[in-house]
Amino acid sequence: MAIIEQTGTDVTAAPPSPPEQGHGHGGHGGPGPSAALTNPKLAMWLFLASDCLFFGAFISAYLLYRGREQDGPTPRELFDIPFTSATSFILLMSSLGMVLALAAIQRGDHRRFRLWIMATALFGATFVAGQIFEFTEFYRKGLSLDTNLFGSSFFVLTGFHGAHVCMGILWLLSLWGMSMQGRLGPEKAESVEIAGLYWHFVDVVWIVIFTVIYLMPQPGT
Amino acid sequence: MTTVEKAPPVSRRDVGLLRRPRATTGFASWITTVDHKKIGILYVCTALVFFVLGGVEALLIRLQLFGPNGTVLTAGQYNQMFTMHGTTMVFLVGMPIAIGLGNYFVPLQIGARDVAFPRINMFGYWVVLLGGIFMYSSFFLGGAPDGGWFGYTPLTSAPLDSGFLPGRGPDFWTMGLILLGIGSTTSAINFIVTCINMRCPGMSLLRMPVFTWMMLVIAFLTLFAIPPVTVALTMVFFDRNFGTLFFDPAAGGDPLLYQHLFWIFGHPEVYILILPGMGIVSETLPVFSRKPLFGYAIVVFSGIAIGFLGWGVWAHHMFVTGLGPVAISAFGLATMLIAIPTGVKIFNWLGTVWGGSVRLTTSMLFSLGFIAMFTIGGLSGVMHSVVPADTQQTDTYFVVAHFHYVLFGGLILALFAGFYYWYPKVFGRMLDERMGKLNFWTMFIGFNLTFAPMHLLGLWGQPRRTYRYDEGLGWEALNQLVTVGSFIIAFSVLVFIVNAVVSKSRGKVAGDDPWDGRTLEWSISSPPPEYNFAEIPEVHSRDDFWHRKYTEDDEGRLVPLPSGGAEAHAAAGHDGHGIHLPSPSYFPLVTALGLPILGYAAVFQNVWLALLGAVVLLYGIYAWAIEPAD
Ligand code: HEM
Ligand SMILES: [Cu+2]
Numbered sequence: 001m002a003i004i005e006q007t008g009t010d011v012t013a014a015p016p017s018p019p020e021q022g023h024g025h026g027g028h029g030g031p032g033p034s035a036a037l038t039n040p041k042l043a044m045w046l047f048l049a050s051d052c053l054f055f056g057a058f059i060s061a062y063l064l065y066r067g068r069e070q071d072g073p074t075p076r077e078l079f080d081i082p083f084t085s086a087t088s089f090i091l092l093m094s095s096l097g098m099v100l101a102l103a104a105i106q107r108g109d110h111r112r113f114r115l116w117i118m119a120t121a122l123f124g125a126t127f128v129a130g131q132i133f134e135f136t137e138f139y140r141k142g143l144s145l146d147t148n149l150f151g152s153s154f155f156v157l158t159g160f161h162g163a164h165v166c167m168g169i170l171w172l173l174s175l176w177g178m179s180m181q182g183r184l185g186p187e188k189a190e191s192v193e194i195a196g197l198y199w200h201f202v203d204v205v206w207i208v209i210f211t212v213i214y215l216m217p218q219p220g221t
Numbered sequence: 222m223t224t225v226e227k228a229p230p231v232s233r234r235d236v237g238l239l240r241r242p243r244a245t246t247g248f249a250s251w252i253t254t255v256d257h258k259k260i261g262i263l264y265v266c267t268a269l270v271f272f273v274l275g276g277v278e279a280l281l282i283r284l285q286l287f288g289p290n291g292t293v294l295t296a297g298q299y300n301q302m303f304t305m306h307g308t309t310m311v312f313l314v315g316m317p318i319a320i321g322l323g324n325y326f327v328p329l330q331i332g333a334r335d336v337a338f339p340r341i342n343m344f345g346y347w348v349v350l351l352g353g354i355f356m357y358s359s360f361f362l363g364g365a366p367d368g369g370w371f372g373y374t375p376l377t378s379a380p381l382d383s384g385f386l387p388g389r390g391p392d393f394w395t396m397g398l399i400l401l402g403i404g405s406t407t408s409a410i411n412f413i414v415t416c417i418n419m420r421c422p423g424m425s426l427l428r429m430p431v432f433t434w435m436m437l438v439i440a441f442l443t444l445f446a447i448p449p450v451t452v453a454l455t456m457v458f459f460d461r462n463f464g465t466l467f468f469d470p471a472a473g474g475d476p477l478l479y480q481h482l483f484w485i486f487g488h489p490e491v492y493i494l495i496l497p498g499m500g501i502v503s504e505t506l507p508v509f510s511r512k513p514l515f516g517y518a519i520v521v522f523s524g525i526a527i528g529f530l531g532w533g534v535w536a537h538h539m540f541v542t543g544l545g546p547v548a549i550s551a552f553g554l555a556t557m558l559i560a561i562p563t564g565v566k567i568f569n570w571l572g573t574v575w576g577g578s579v580r581l582t583t584s585m586l587f588s589l590g591f592i593a594m595f596t597i598g599g600l601s602g603v604m605h606s607v608v609p610a611d612t613q614q615t616d617t618y619f620v621v622a623h624f625h626y627v628l629f630g631g632l633i634l635a636l637f638a639g640f641y642y643w644y645p646k647v648f649g650r651m652l653d654e655r656m657g658k659l660n661f662w663t664m665f666i667g668f669n670l671t672f673a674p675m676h677l678l679g680l681w682g683q684p685r686r687t688y689r690y691d692e693g694l695g696w697e698a699l700n701q702l703v704t705v706g707s708f709i710i711a712f713s714v715l716v717f718i719v720n721a722v723v724s725k726s727r728g729k730v731a732g733d734d735p736w737d738g739r740t741l742e743w744s745i746s747s748p749p750p751e752y753n754f755a756e757i758p759e760v761h762s763r764d765d766f767w768h769r770k771y772t773e774d775d776e777g778r779l780v781p782l783p784s785g786g787a788e789a790h791a792a793a794g795h796d797g798h799g800i801h802l803p804s805p806s807y808f809p810l811v812t813a814l815g816l817p818i819l820g821y822a823a824v825f826q827n828v829w830l831a832l833l834g835a836v837v838l839l840y841g842i843y844a845w846a847i848e849p850a851d
Contacts, residue, residue, distance in 0.1 A: 039337045039414050046410045046444060053448035057482055061456070061467065068473040146464030149473050156459060174846070183847070 044194045048201045055205050058160065059212055062153040067219030069148035076218050078138050087130030088210050091165070094123030095203045098196045105179075105189045113192075114179050120199070121172040124165050131162050154213065161209055164202045171195050241848070242805045245751075253805035255339035256751060257324050260346050262647065264321025267350050268314050273714070274357070275309035278302045280711060283671075283704040289692040299688035300367035301390065305356075307370030308394065311494065312401050313353045315628065318636050319497035320345070320408050323436040325647065327412065329742035329749065330430045332421025332758045337414035339803045340845065341407050347813030348404030355817040356397035359390055366394035369686060371487060374468035374479040378460035389824055391461065395454040396820040402447040403816065409447075412440035421741075423760040427521070430740045431514060434521050435500030438528045442489045442496075445532075450486035453479050462826065477542060484535035492531045495595075495627060496524060498635030499566060502588040505642050506570055508736050509585040510577025511779075513764060516569045523562035523569075530559045540611045549608050556606035563599055567592060582736075583657030587638035590665050594630025598623060601676070616686075619679025625672045637664070637717070644721070645735045649747045650728030656720040663713035670706025674699040739767040752800040806848060812841030 037045065101116035135155070143151045175195055178184045184192075242253035251259060282302050285291040294302060328336055336342050359365045367390050368377040377394075379385040416429070416437040429437075457479065459465040466472035468479050507514045514520060536544060536552040544552075570592055579585065601623040605611045614620055637660070644652045678699050683690060690696055734743040741758060742749070744766045762768050771779045815838025822830035 037418075039418055042414050042418065043338065043410050046413055047406075050406060050410075050444045050448055053445055054452060057449045057452035061452070061478060064475065064478060065467075065473070070473055144464075145459070146466065149466050152459070152465035152467055152474075156456070156465065174843070 038190065040190065040194055041197070044197050048197065051201070052205075055157075055161070055209070058153075058157045059209065062157050062212065065149040065153045069150040072147035072151065073138075073141055073143050074218075075150055075154075075213075078141060078143060079214055080134070080137075081214055083130070084134065084210070084214055087127050087134075088206060090123050090130070091127040091203055091206055094120045094127070095200050097123060098199050102189070102192050102196050105184065105186075105192045108186050110179055110184070113184075114176055117172050117176050117179070117192075121169050121176070124169045124172070124199075128162055128165055128169070131158065157209065158213070161202070161206060164205070168195075168199050168202055171198065242807060250805065252810060253807055255335075255343050255803050255805055255809075257328050257336045257339065257342060258647075258749065258751075258753075260342050261321045261323075261325030263346055264317050264324060264349070267346075267353070268317035268321060269718075271309050271313035271317070271353055275306050275314055276711060276714060278306040278309070280707055282306065283707040285688060286690070286700050287704040288701070289694075289697060290689050294688060296688045297364075297367065300369075300686075301360075301365040303686055304366045304369050304390075304394070308356070308366065308398075309353075310628070311370060311490070312398065313349070313356075315494040315632055316401075316405060317349050319436070319439070319494070320349075320405070322501070322636075322639055322643070323412060323432075323497065324408075326643065326742055327415060327433050327436050328419070329646075329745070329753060330433045330740050331416065331419060331424050332741050332754060332760065333415065333419040334753050334757070334800070335803060336411050337419055338411050340806050340809050342411055343806070344809035344813050345404045345408040345411070347810050348400060348407070348816060351813055351817045352397055352400035352404060352820075355400060355820050356393055359393035359397075362389060362393075364388035364390045366390040366397075368394065371483055372454075372457065373483075374457060374460070374476045375470065375474075378457045378468040378476075378479070380464065381461055392458065392824040393820075395458045395461075396823050399451055399454050400816050400820055402451050405443050406447050409440040409443035412436055413444070416440075421754075421757050421760060423765070427518065428760060428763045428765070431503035431517070431520055431524070432497070432500035435496040435503075435524055438524050439493045439496050442493050442528055442531065446486045446489040446493065449482045453482035453486075458823070462823075477539070480539050480542065481535070484538045485532075487538065488535045489528075489531045491624075491627070492527055494632050496527070498591065498595075498632045499524065501635045501639040501642070502570060502591050504740065505584050505588045505638050506573045507764075508642075508738055509580045509582055509588070510574045511580075511737070512573055512577040513739075513767075514569070515572035515575075517763060520566055520569050523565045526562040527559060530555065530562070534559060537606060537611070540608050541615055553606050553608045557603060560599065560603050560606075567596055567599075582641065583652070583654055583661055584638045584641035584736075586658070586661045586665075587634050587641065590661065591631060591634040591638060594626055594634060594668070598626025598628075598630055601626065614679060616684055617679035618675040618683045618685055621685050622672050622675035622679060625675070629668060629672065634664070634668075637661075640717075640721075642736065643742075644724070645728075645731030646742055646747045646749070648725050648728070649731055650724055650726075651731050651735060652724045652728060653720050656716055660713055660716045660720060663709055663716065667706050667709030667711075667713055671703050671710060672706075674703050674706075678703075737770075739764040741766055744769075752802055755800070804849075806845070808841050808845035808848060812838060812845060815839075815841055 097116045097120035101113050101120060104110075104112035104116055138151075138154075143154075145151055145155050172195060175184065175192060178188075242249060251263065254260065281294060282299070285293040285299060285302075324336070324342065328334070356366070364387075366372075367388075368386055372391065372394060376385055377391045381387075416433060420429070456465065456467040460467050460469065460474075466474045468474045468476045470476060503514055503520055534552055534556045536548060537556045540549050540553075574589075601619070605614060605620070605623065614623075641652050641657055644650075678696055679685075681695065683694075683696050683700075690700075731747050733746050735747075736743070741760070744758065745754060758765075770782060772782055774780050815834050815836075818830060818834030818837055820834075821827070822834050
């Protein structure tokens with residue numbers, strides 16, 4: 001988890017200004033280096049690539065253990081697909097809010113930026129609330145980490161995803177706060193873009209997880 | 222720094238929550254530095270301390286095995302020793318030394334003034350140091366890790382109250398490795414961005430020195446290898462502490478899943494360890510043979526090929542787990558394939574030395590030693606890829622011999638070649654060559670006395686990770702020889718440490734370019750100024766610095782260029798006034814401090830500690846975020 005916080009924050013911290021001022025690298029941008037992506041953006045992409053494997057490994061474990069639960073409730077008895085679809089839809093919509101927030105800050109429109117970034121964070125929070133509700137529901141019906149393999153792999157995979165979302169919400173709220181304090185000038189638009197990369201990534205990962213856990217036909221059906 | 226910068230407006234500087242550090246010398250400057258050179262030195266020195274610790278553990282192992290039925294260590298202590306020895310050597314010695322050398326020399330070799338993210342760089346160092354201290358603190362907090370360096374499940378994942386591996390050791394191990402993984406991921410990202418975005422004009426990818434290239438390759442390997450093992454370790458931790466059933470066969474869990482996840486990381490990891498060594502000798506061999514590297518592009522591309530193929534061979538660590546004939550044949554074949562790019566490199570190095578005017582400096586001796594010993598280790602590696610043979614060799618001392626030939630004979634010898642080669646650049650003085658020769662020969666002889674007999678012991682059946690053996694199995698004499706050899710290695714390391722300490726103040730003054738070098742780091746003063754390059758260089762060819770010094774006449778003989786050389790270049794530069802460098806910062810340390818606190822919280826399941834850790838971490842991150850980057 002801390003990996004995320006770490007890279008995430010430094011991206012906000014490192015200035016999006018061109019490297020020659022940012023870190024004192026004069027003479028940059030000659031024929032050698034490709035300036036296709038600025039340092040912070042490239043770093044974010046690399047981190048996300050790495051994070052793909054993090055979720056990939058958890059998802060593989062989940063797939064491997066599908067249908068192996070020996071006792072306790074099974075997915076079919078627990079899932080409330082319409083409910084989870086609704087919260088998933090809300091999470092997807094938050095990506096739209098992120099796009100609008102970025103567009104606003106790039107225009108220098110702080111009022112709209114704050115509106116949309118707050119909306120995005122609230123949508124994310126709604127999703128997390130839905131997840132907490134779902135977890136307690138499952139727990140009430142007798143599923144916990146140590147009930148069966150489904151419990152172990154379900155809670156750990158979706159739990160780590162939820163933690164990613166929470167981290168993103170914190171990040172978005174920090175951007176909102178910076179904008180309130182007037183610390184988010186137009187030169188910082190890139191840090192919003194980078195937060196956006198992270199946010200969209202977490203959304204896309206959820207689409208995969210949702211498909212794998214809820215939509216794929218359950219074994220034995 | 223302070224001399225370089227004009228006094229900035231105070232309001233902007235002191236935005237952070239702590240006063241911005243300003244010291245450029247003394248203790249404080251080392252704590253807050255963001256200079257890639259200082260960070261490089263910190264990495265290497267820290268790793269050398271861990272090298273001594275890991276070495277002491279190895280010596281204890283060898284004392285225990287000196288004779289049959291040894292009584293130096295109990296079975297439990299022995300398990301802790303080999304686990305901590307292996308873990309230390311891989312994660313706290315091999316990786317940090319390579320990262321340290323890379324830190325120092327990658328920016329110099331590509332003509333940059335620093336890495337892309339100086340503060341993240343320092344954060345990575347703190348995580349390694351604190352992660353190492355965290356793991357070693359387990360000795361005082363109820364017992365060190367004792368499940369082996371790859372911590373197989375279900376041994377390590379069985380719940381704490383099950384009685385397997387009592388004590389907190391395995392929890393320290395999983396948490397410690399997760400911490401170290403965070404550190405290496407951040408430095409990997411930093412290296413990649415630096416190599417891609419910070420090269421000086423003219424430094425196209427195919428002009429990058431091979432050492433830098435190999436650091437780039439291992440950065441990619443690190444980036445993708447750490448997540449699977451992080452996941453595996455997380456599952457182990459949850460199984461042990463929170464009752465999940467991932468690796469519990471009774472509940473349908475699959476211990477082999479752990480092995481797959483671990484070795485998907487573990488095999489690339491061994492390339493993470495060896496590729497920097499290959500990079501180092503690809504620097505030293507051309508310099509000490511006065512010839513360009515033979516087949517530069519081929520060396521680079523085989524490095525990349527090794528990096529790619531390394532992802533497809535992990536199951537050769539699992540030949541005896543019953544994967545089935547198809548799988549093991551495929552993995553056996555893939556493993557044999559890796560021998561091709563590796564062999565290609567060996568021939569390229571030989572081709573570099575062949576016909577050159579060879580100078581047998583200590584660095585060169587270590588480099589040649591590397592080629593020979595690594596080749597032996599590589600050959601016994603190919604033997605492992607033959608599955609029926611491996612079935613006999615696995616878990617015997619033959620395997621121990623094999624991986625020490627590649628890790629010690631390969632990596633460590635190459636690192637020493639690098640130490641002797643680059644020390645003059647870092648400290649401005651030469652390491653003593655006479656002590657160096659002593660260092661090399663004792664290490665070379667001690668190394669072979671220690672590890673060559675292990676091949677035989679293994680083939681005769683001595684199992685690894687076993688704390689004693691019976692009399693009359695015919696293993697006594699060779700085990701004694703091995704132990705003697707290991708103490709010769711210890712002596713050799715001592716010689717090096719003395720040499721390094723003494724030479725720092727009394728060594729021969731090095732000058733900018735003592736070896737007649739080929740790459741950019743030799744074009745600046747020794748030690749380099751804080752800003753590295755007064756003017757960002759512009760390169761026109763591979764080995765550009767060499768071509769600034771020499772040209773060839775019609776018959777291909779080298780002719781020195783009158784105007785070339787370091788002096789001319791340095792004189793052309795200015796005194797560095799007005800070069801803006803990133804400012805030091807406390808927050809990498811503060812942020813990194815949060816991680817081991819969270820680690821202790823997890824190990825002892827203490828909510829208050831967890832809160833404290835989270836607060837420290839968040840404070841560090843926020844303070845970092847609002848502190849201006851430069
Ligand atoms: C001072 C020189 C060294 C000596 C005398 C030494 C000795 C040994 C011995 C005897 C073992 C086997 C213990 C057993 O199976 O019971 C061992 C294991 C190991 N060594 Fe070393 N070693 C040395 C240096 C290194 C270096 C430089 C590295 C890596 C960079 C390394 C990596 C390992 C690893 C990974 C293991 C496996 C640990 C395990 O089984 O979990 N060693 N060493
Ligand atoms: Cu391997």
